[in-house]
Amino acid sequence: MLRRFFHVLVIAGVAGLGIFWTLTIPAVVPADVLPTRAPDLANGLTTFNAGGCSSCHAVPAQPDRTRLGGGLAIPSPFGTFYVPNISPDTKDGIGNWTEADFVTAVIKGTSPAGTHYFPAFPYTSYQHAGIEDVRDLFAWLKTLPPVPGKARDHDVPFPFNMRRNVGIWKWLFMDGKPFTPDSNQSMRWNRGAYLVNALGHCAECHSPRNFLGGIVAAQRFAGGPNPEGEGWVPNITQKGLADWSTTDIAYFLETGLTPEGDTAGGSMARVIRNTSQLGAEDRAAMADYLKSLPPVNGPPRPKKKG
Template sequence: MRKALAALLVLAVLGVVGFFLLTAPAAWAFLRGDSGMSEIVPAAGHAINLENGRTLFYAGGCSSCHAVPDQDDKTRLGGGLALKSPFGTFHVPNISPDRNDGIGSWSTADFIRAMREGVSPDGRHYYPAFPYASYQRMSVGDLADLFGFLQTLPAVQGRAPDHELPFPFNIRRGLGLWKLAFLDGRPFMPDAAKSPAWNRGAYLINGPGHCAECHSERNFVGAIVEDRRFAGGPDPEGGRGTVPNITPDPKGIGGWTKDELTTLFKTGETPSFDTVGGAMAPVVRNTAHLSDADREAMAEYLLTLVPRASVKRP
């Protein structure tokens, strides 16, 4: 009996030790191997391109979540927006250049690691409500340019409240296991068989644009179901509505032309002369700042996706 209890105790201790080893932020970086993610600083001699940073800021819709709620100036990225989810309520942080409450004291490497690995400068996991599973596709040069642009925006004082998450979702350490399962560590790789415009669209949609984060179904731990990517999904905030299918399925964007989809990204107008609303309205306010070429590239890519049936309404 004593031997059995001792064996159980040893197993329990090993389990606890294994959990802490596997869930450490450094564990993911070690276990991912040669994933092409080892660089967390841009190449030597990289000159910050603020215009490119501005483009990525609008492609990513940073202000949609991080701007101070109920203010007209969308460059004041003081955070505070409450995002409801099946796991609890997340409060969007301050990413303004304020040195105390925002990211003004961060280094470029801090920012790139946060965006690609979901790790804070003090070594804590970020929750994937911050869509680093998409941002990991971005190049270090683009991330450096984006960080440079963010530093030109107004510094805003004040911190968002802590997340309101029930047990076990409030155990941040457990996110290490989530990352081992769902964060692949692969930057975007162009398809040589496709046009430069298609590759640009694929990069913008899958990287900074993080479109799949809303337009896909998720599994019970909040990861995107790969064979449902872009096919729409339940309201991420738990409402009864659904997020639209953006594949070329008949109930998605099937039948749309490239010009019609490009127009939506510029004005919000659909082929039926309706105007997008809800969470898509601020997305369009951001994509309206992109170049015509970038909007056309995004449309070209989306129209080549594999058609997938829309999620059934509850």
């Protein structure tokens, strides 16, 4: 009887390992689904600004948004992540990457080496980006100056440093679906929805997260604790922006100034450096979409001490 139980246990273990291995296989975008095309560099620049690439990948403490040598530290409950070099440097950056490597990294969260990137890289939002936008972004990035220097390794303790486990996280929190326009809404609203939910990845900071680090879907955009550990990220549904007009929102995305005359600070100041470079129509589209979000209660803010 004991021997039979042991055999069953071994078979169950092998089956479980097989299921785990299958579910955690890093997804890729094959090169043969990317037909030859002439890149649109202007759209690549727009995608760069909408995606906020320089907010994280620009070398810290210097003014040039196009020096994408990385190095920024991103603290989290799971450890500290250090943003990589995505300049065209062939040794330390992405200079030797293929287009398929780049599209796979952005949309699937898989490295050229075939391993999972940690979700500090917001591919849960970028997965909804159009492949042509990502291809144009790659072409535009290749026009930038190479920046030597490799970011230090992430400081992530066991078991969170086991990249294969990220495959289970992706299975839980990624749907792999591209953005689908809502036929009941205007073209401008749909453009705003795309910019906010895909390229702009606004929900990544403006939503509370569960104990696994996944966005709480029922409170999407409702604000919560700053994922970087300090402060509180505001609610950007109509619960938080009821008194803001679409003009107010668009102006904030251009200048960082609120209707009350306050100025965006912290990581939002870096975001404004990007959205301010977008065309006025794109900022207005984002404002239209954000103004349409129904009010959602976020998690309760902790009481101030003293």
